[in-house]
Amino acid sequence: EILIGLVGSEMCIRDRVKTERKLSKMEKVYLTKLAPNCGCAAKVGPGTLAGVLCGLPKFQDPNLLVGTETSDDAAVYRISDELAMIQTLDFFTPVADDPYDFGQIAAANALSDVYAMGGEPKTALNIVAFPKDMDTAILGEILEGGADKVMEAGAVLAGGHTIQDDTPKYGLSVTGFVHPEKFWKNYGAQTGDRLILTKPLGTGIVNTAIKADMVSEEAREAALKSMKTLNRYARDVLKRHIVHACTDVTGFGLGGHGTEMADGSKKTLVIDAKALPILPDVEEYASMGLIPGGAYRNREFAAKSGYISTAELWREDLVFDPQTSGGLLAAVPADEAEEILLELSESALSCAMIGEVTDRENHALEIR
Ligand code: CO
Ligand code: CO
Numbered sequence: 001e002i003l004i005g006l007v008g009s010e011m012c013i014r015d016r017v018k019t020e021r022k023l024s025k026m027e028k029v030y031l032t033k034l035a036p037n038c039g040c041a042a043k044v045g046p047g048t049l050a051g052v053l054c055g056l057p058k059f060q061d062p063n064l065l066v067g068t069e070t071s072d073d074a075a076v077y078r079i080s081d082e083l084a085m086i087q088t089l090d091f092f093t094p095v096a097d098d099p100y101d102f103g104q105i106a107a108a109n110a111l112s113d114v115y116a117m118g119g120e121p122k123t124a125l126n127i128v129a130f131p132k133d134m135d136t137a138i139l140g141e142i143l144e145g146g147a148d149k150v151m152e153a154g155a156v157l158a159g160g161h162t163i164q165d166d167t168p169k170y171g172l173s174v175t176g177f178v179h180p181e182k183f184w185k186n187y188g189a190q191t192g193d194r195l196i197l198t199k200p201l202g203t204g205i206v207n208t209a210i211k212a213d214m215v216s217e218e219a220r221e222a223a224l225k226s227m228k229t230l231n232r233y234a235r236d237v238l239k240r241h242i243v244h245a246c247t248d249v250t251g252f253g254l255g256g257h258g259t260e261m262a263d264g265s266k267k268t269l270v271i272d273a274k275a276l277p278i279l280p281d282v283e284e285y286a287s288m289g290l291i292p293g294g295a296y297r298n299r300e301f302a303a304k305s306g307y308i309s310t311a312e313l314w315r316e317d318l319v320f321d322p323q324t325s326g327g328l329l330a331a332v333p334a335d336e337a338e339e340i341l342l343e344l345s346e347s348a349l350s351c352a353m354i355g356e357v358t359d360r361e362n363h364a365l366e367i368r
Helices: 016-025 046-053 099-115 136-152 203-211 217-228 232-239 253-265 282-287 293-305 313-320 334-346
Strands: 064-066 075-078 084-092 120-130 156-164 169-178 194-197 245-248 267-271 307-309 328-332 352-359 365-367
Touching: 046 293, 084 099, 084 120, 099 120, 099 136, 099 169, 099 217, 099 232, 099 245, 120 136, 136 156, 136 169, 194 334, 203 217, 203 282, 232 328, 232 334, 245 253, 253 267, 253 293, 253 313, 253 328, 253 365, 282 313, 293 307, 293 313, 313 365, 328 334, 334 352
Parallel strands: 120 156, 267 365, 307 365
Antiparallel strands: 064 075, 075 084, 084 169, 120 169, 194 328, 194 352, 245 328, 267 352
16 A cells, blocks of 8 residues: 555544534634535546546456446446445545534445445445544544444445545445346436436535635535435335436536436436426526536536537536535436335435436437
């Protein structure tokens, strides 16, 4: 290993009461002020990434059911006819000022890639970067937030790795299980399918408003709540139905991940921009131009496969807004869509039918 581990893999999470007492005594630290980009908006753009990855050697293994070729959410490796292992990792810079919130969001986001494959998370490992001079009680809170989400997911936290770095970073490497013939790919959408999204859009825009000190309390709270919500509950509903393709909407935005689904499926996704579920006050912020840089990268990426739009500009920006711990985007048979939506709303999820799948046109996306 090139990097030096500060803390061994057996990390002790201090009990909440002790940490809170300590935190209340120390000066308030605004974690998001420490990072130029926050959450999934800090991702390297999909175009840049593809350019680097294409030069790497190709691995061949008949048991590797999902590898790097299809830009899917996680790798899937067959262990037996009954069992496949899902592996993924995700970490990023602070997306919330409160360390406990940040820990919960980063963990919910990392676990999400297992849910996006229709799988069940089993083990998780912490990935941590933390400044040398910062109060370790903050680190304790971040890890506790992560541990609580892993617990909620029914998985176990089994270790981790910590390095010194000027900007705090946190996330998880997650291993999950799924049946080797029943997992959800990010392609396979069929003509006539309906598109369902299980969380509101706009976390990138709200985070930009937070950085500009222009956010409303309502928008901040709604974004936090949404980012902390596990996609487990949406997966549970979708699992009871037929799903042709599924991915989670994160750093590349609905437009970027939707383009990957369209290209992989050799279809066109038609997005009804007026039907998109959105966080409070996002129209106001987006109209003011509070758009994160990642939204422009995502737009450029989608432009390569082609998109056409007749939607208002702010709604178009929303389509390309990089999401942190966003919802699942699923392509499902038209005759199942209503029932799925009903069950999702019974689980108190902010879901919507946001469009449909058509035969391939000259473009991957049509936003209207
Ligand atoms: Co994903
Ligand atoms: Co991911």
